[in-house]
Amino acid sequence: MVMQQLSFHDDVTVQYTPLEGSGSFDIEVRTNRYYLPTGRKNLAYQAAELMTRDQHAAGTVKPGKILIDIKKRIPVAGGLAGGSGNAAAVLHGLNIIWGLHLSLKELMDLGAVLGSDVPFCVMGQARANRDFPEYLRNDPLAASCARATGRGTELEPLPALKTWAVIAKPRFSVSTKDVYEGIDGIDIVSRPDNDRLTGILKARQDPSEEMYADFINVLELYTINAYPEVGKLKEEMKASGAGLTLMSGSGPTVFGLFRKAAAARNASDILRHAGYTAFWTRTTL
Numbered sequence: 001m002v003m004q005q006l007s008f009h010d011d012v013t014v015q016y017t018p019l020e021g022s023g024s025f026d027i028e029v030r031t032n033r034y035y036l037p038t039g040r041k042n043l044a045y046q047a048a049e050l051m052t053r054d055q056h057a058a059g060t061v062k063p064g065k066i067l068i069d070i071k072k073r074i075p076v077a078g079g080l081a082g083g084s085g086n087a088a089a090v091l092h093g094l095n096i097i098w099g100l101h102l103s104l105k106e107l108m109d110l111g112a113v114l115g116s117d118v119p120f121c122v123m124g125q126a127r128a129n130r131d132f133p134e135y136l137r138n139d140p141l142a143a144s145c146a147r148a149t150g151r152g153t154e155l156e157p158l159p160a161l162k163t164w165a166v167i168a169k170p171r172f173s174v175s176t177k178d179v180y181e182g183i184d185g186i187d188i189v190s191r192p193d194n195d196r197l198t199g200i201l202k203a204r205q206d207p208s209e210e211m212y213a214d215f216i217n218v219l220e221l222y223t224i225n226a227y228p229e230v231g232k233l234k235e236e237m238k239a240s241g242a243g244l245t246l247m248s249g250s251g252p253t254v255f256g257l258f259r260k261a262a263a264a265r266n267a268s269d270i271l272r273h274a275g276y277t278a279f280w281t282r283t284t285l
Helices: 043-053 082-097 104-114 118-128 176-183 194-203 220-226 228-239 261-273
Strands: 002-004 011-018 026-031 064-071 145-149 154-158 164-169 244-247 254-258 277-282
Touching (some): 043 082, 118 145, 118 154, 176 220, 220 244, 228 261, 261 277
Antiparallel strands (some): 164 277, 244 254
């Protein structure tokens, strides 16, 4: 598949305090969403644990308190890799705080231990965050768009798509596990030609009808059938002026592409008034 980062994001703050006499790390996750897990079920927590066990940190970093504060904006369980992005931010944060100087590839490999979407979030944040060290931002792997193969962790950087977008989510969530199990029993007739799409992206950045032909998410075949509201949302977003609409990941979030910021903002307002959680944003370059 081809993955593209958006500028819409959570804010993740990582703090570390060494504690004299402490024999272990104390990890605490705080968030503005009461329903989010803050223990080991949270990927950001797992990322901190992983970093404390990494060979580069083990024996060189004094045990202490790791405090992770997450200001959540990205809809939860919406197919937008919000949790993966939080985990990637913690990997980057502790790498910088501890002065480990891990390469982007090393950070991406650590991210792959946590989940298939984390390595892309690692490379995208290196591209977008101007406060990161130059060696990470200038790494050839730092990119806002990439082609993912294998289980999603083998990534080829691509030129980013330049467009405005609206993301909207119905008032329910979808189990990624259920979607992937369900799609196995469905006959998939139409698939994207990712070779062709990759070639088009390398040739131009602005969206085009030629490009849209390969904007296909096969997981829609299951999710829209199981949750017709997702199909209804796609129709409403198209009616609001989107040049293209597609489900993100396993859903139920839907995104639409717009050529102008004013059109995206107007569509977002329309969808909010219709009862959806909606935001307008743009792709990161």
